[in-house]
Amino acid sequence: MTTAATSTRSVLAQRFKQRLKPFMPAWVLKFHRNRAIRREGSLYEGKSLGEVFTHVYQTGGWGLAADESGFYSGSSSHDPKIVDPYVKAVTAYLGAMPERPAVVDLGCGDFNVGKRIRPVCGPYIGCDVVDAAVQSNRTRFADLNVDFRCVDITTDPLPPGDIVILRQVLDHLDNARIVTVLSKLAPYKVLILTEYQPLNTNFTPNLDKAIGSHLRLFGPVPSGLVLTAPPFNLKVLSARILCEVPDSGGVIRTIAYELSGR
Ligand SMILES: C[S@@+](CC[C@H](N)C(=O)[O-])C[C@H]1O[C@@H](n2cnc3c(N)ncnc32)[C@H](O)[C@@H]1O
Incomplete structure (x- = not known):
């Protein structure tokens, strides 16, 4: 079977699953998630991150785009119940700065969220490892004056700026790659993560996982990233929760970390 045919089959299967999802009991969802996590683990072994996340987009791993773009970064980048509080909180935070900050958005995805933050920022650089998504953003958001670049944040140098945004990117990477990204954040003043x-605050943070579309929240033992805890131990001057939105049995937390420059 050709790659195109495989991709079309995956997209149709994904569309079918999306329709069924609201009617599936929790144990069926968990079974399917576990199977997908196992499959991704072997499928992506030895692949570059560009190849991995291009495949995620092509097969609708985060859902399917309703428009012609073909890129959909997930319901948490589109659901107004999740995106609106984020935009309100981050806009208020950035808008209160004495000058419009230079922003670097790492893993900007389909830019459905970034486009709403853009107005309160100075120069804006949007980076993603999926070249076709970057090119699509250049066309679709040509009027927003954003410098879209194809960058692998784990291996390439990061562009300069005041504020670095990492929104639902690191959880798709394994711990070793997260360490390399964090080692490059010192030049920024603030990280908005x-x-x-998990809703249960007693969870064990930072359990390792393979790269892919899935989250630590849905691993065999539910976990989530806490960058100030081991093994990352990110050094920060302050941490301020900007917003929290419950979703999918967890909470999506946005924190502004003032970085210590070390
Ligand atoms: C779930 S999407 C989130 C997109 C966007 N930040 C948002 O909140 O809507 C994760 C994005 O991170 C990108 N990504 C993952 N690893 C990356 C890497 N190493 N370098 C750059 N982008 C990466 C993926 O291609 C994808 O577009």
Whole structure:
């Protein structure tokens, strides 16, 4: 079977699953998630991150785009119940700065969220490892004056700026790659991080996982990223929760970390 045919089959299967999802009992959802996690683990072994996340987009791993773009970064990048509070909180935070900050958005995805933050920012650089998504953003958001770049944040140098945004990116990477990204954040003043965490605050943070579309929240033992905890131990001057939205049995937490420059 050709790659195109395989991709079309995956997209149709994904569309079918999306329709059924609201009617599936929790144990069926968990069974399917576990199977998908196992499959992704072997499928992506030895692949570059560009190949991995291109495949995630092509097969609708985060859902399917309703428009012609073909890129859909997930319901948590589109659901107004999740995106609106985020935009309100981050806009208020950035808008209160004495000058419009230079923003670097790492893993900007389909830019459905970034486009709403853009107005309160100075220069804006949007980076993603999926070249076709970057090119699509350049066309679709040509009027927003954003410098879209194809960058692998784990291996490439990061562009300069005041504020770095990482919204639902790191949880798709394994711990070793997260360490390399964090080692490059010192030049920024503030990191605005958004990730899922379990609702139960007694969870073990930072359990390792394979790269892919899935989240630590849905691993065999539910977990989530806490960058200030081991093994990452990110050094920060302050941490301020900007917003929290419950979703999918967890909470999507956005934190502004003032970085210590070390
Ligand atoms: C779930 S999407 C989130 C997109 C966007 N931040 C948002 O909140 O709507 C994760 C994005 O991170 C990108 N990504 C993952 N690993 C990356 C890497 N190493 N370098 C750059 N982008 C990466 C993926 O291609 C994808 O577009």
